[in-house]
Amino acid sequence: MSSFARIALVLGLLAAIGPFAIDMYLPALPTVAENLHASIAHAQATLMAFFFGFGVTQIIYGPVSDMVGRKPPLYFGLGVFILGSIGCSLAPSIDWLIGLRFIQGIGAAAMMVMPRAVIRDLHTGVEATRLMSLVMLVFSVSPILAPLIGSALIVPFGWRAVFVAVTIAALLGLLLTAFTLQETRPPAERISADLGTVLSQYWLLLRDRHFLGVTFIGALGMSSFFTFLANSSFVYIDHFGMTPTLYSLAFSVNAVGFIGASQFSAKLGLRFGMGRVVLGAVIAYAVSAAVLFAVVFGGFYNLAVLMVLLFVTFAFLGLVIPTSMVLSLERHGPIAGMASALGGTLQMATGAATIAISSLFFDGSALPMVTIIAICAGGAFILARLTLTDKEIAAPATS
Template structure:
């Protein structure tokens, strides 16, 4: 399991790296391309939207041809988009290239989750998912630091050349280290009829839809933070690019640390109960941060501390809801993974678009948006999880 977690984690980390590494470059991109703050943020939004939409393709494709061919295709598209980003002469060029990059990067969200479902269900799948996330945790902890370092010795374009190298490494890992996990007799021919039938099954399954959006609103809160953190930490709080990277890493540590405990607590208390309590914690810390910020106590230390606690609660929520969503759909795991990922990414991307006019480079609009995500997750948890009973064990 450790070897599998390391391989899948390295592949899955490529997508987050494309976000986390260039966050410190937002001000440099704004200045270098002569654009605005909102346009720089839009490069993140278009990536998320493309990342979400493209997942609808990779899941069914992997159910039909196996897990490895989509990885080759997606990573190649990601590499092409990354070259375009590095060579962008204008913000419009960068937006198009980021969209292409997102189309390719989506594969590392879908296929690793489907591979996990090929091998395990229940708490064992949660354990492997958490181990994969531990590997992915390198991204928010080290990628911003690497990005800020590259900006100091080169410029923001160097970040994309590093991402291009990461895509090539991913292709090599897929070819030589990741075995095929979907046997030929388990593959599902994809046509319009089977695709619509599978989507109908998933879209009418209240458990799948409910837990997908419970985790999805949690992820949306991450998107809100990612889209605003560099401007708030460097603008309102006056941090340097390196200091911002360290502050960003602190907020990520809580999530990835608690995600390692999710499987054990799920086995002991039940995965649904763990999610329910963690969502309440997420809502409680988020709302308290809103109150403190509104009252004038939203210092850098307070902001980092409460975001750390809120994200720690999400460490229990997100990997566990991913597993619950796929547990009862092993025969269409690729489609379920892609549809769930698409719904989550689109929800997050659209939430940023809707809240965008309210973001002004200060803390309060950001923490209010995060609290709204927490409230939405809490409402869904109350309505969905009492009627949910997840399966356990290995795939038979």
């Protein structure tokens, strides 16, 4: 195996641990609500708590990794994640589960920041997009297989078995970090920063119009997928009468479209340039989401139509996410950890807020879910037009 493929495999598996804890859990949401005598909103809050911890603490991991290297924060995050997962498996009530999911999210945040920072340490441009796409290919094991594994565990063993499984996954991640991942931030490249320096660098990023614009293009795209995560099990299982196993299969179909499309991002970036790929993908994503909304709003749909339109929408989103991630870090190599962390925090916070909003309007049908997906897609399109310059869109790719 080439070193390029090996690093993609390791980073992809590490990045998949946090989403694995989300995707395995999705088929269990209705069961958790019933078992812990909780409302649908409280069950969804266990997801929102994870996203909140997952998002907010990335902003801490980033500067720490720029100062001490990429591996020490990974060890810490994996340890916290393991403790949180064990706690979730023993949670006696919905309130305990919400709190422990927050702790689990704090640990998972390290596995989101570090892979992106490592990619930026090693590559830029099309090569970075190529590595990001390969990482996402490995990362796809989570949305494709995790719901199936989750439903296979939930039926015979109950929802708590999901957290035993993610504890084992995190232990594997700990071994991978220790024995196969090389440190990509050598001492000579580390920054010596106090709180004031860290805050000034974050302020620099927050004043960077391009960084914020591209970051929120990805954030709105991810938020539309998070909306699907929070609502799809109730729509598919409760509204359409699917079993947890059939729901897992239906969920995996969307993941295949998302990941399959993402593998074309580097080739398209090489041919047309990264800015043009982002803009074209966002336009297609927004048009598809608008069609999805119109069909559902008009009542001209059934389960098959809903699944096909969601597949197409998320396939286009699969081109948006890796390209926008690479563009957001392109100009900030010396502080890649901080840029990755702030971008991740803003994206996860947007996702958590979107889940909270969707839970307020959820009525058991597909309409609130697809409405928010369409709004996110429209917002991403507007941001793309405002952020990407004519020069950026017209420029050929560079490696």
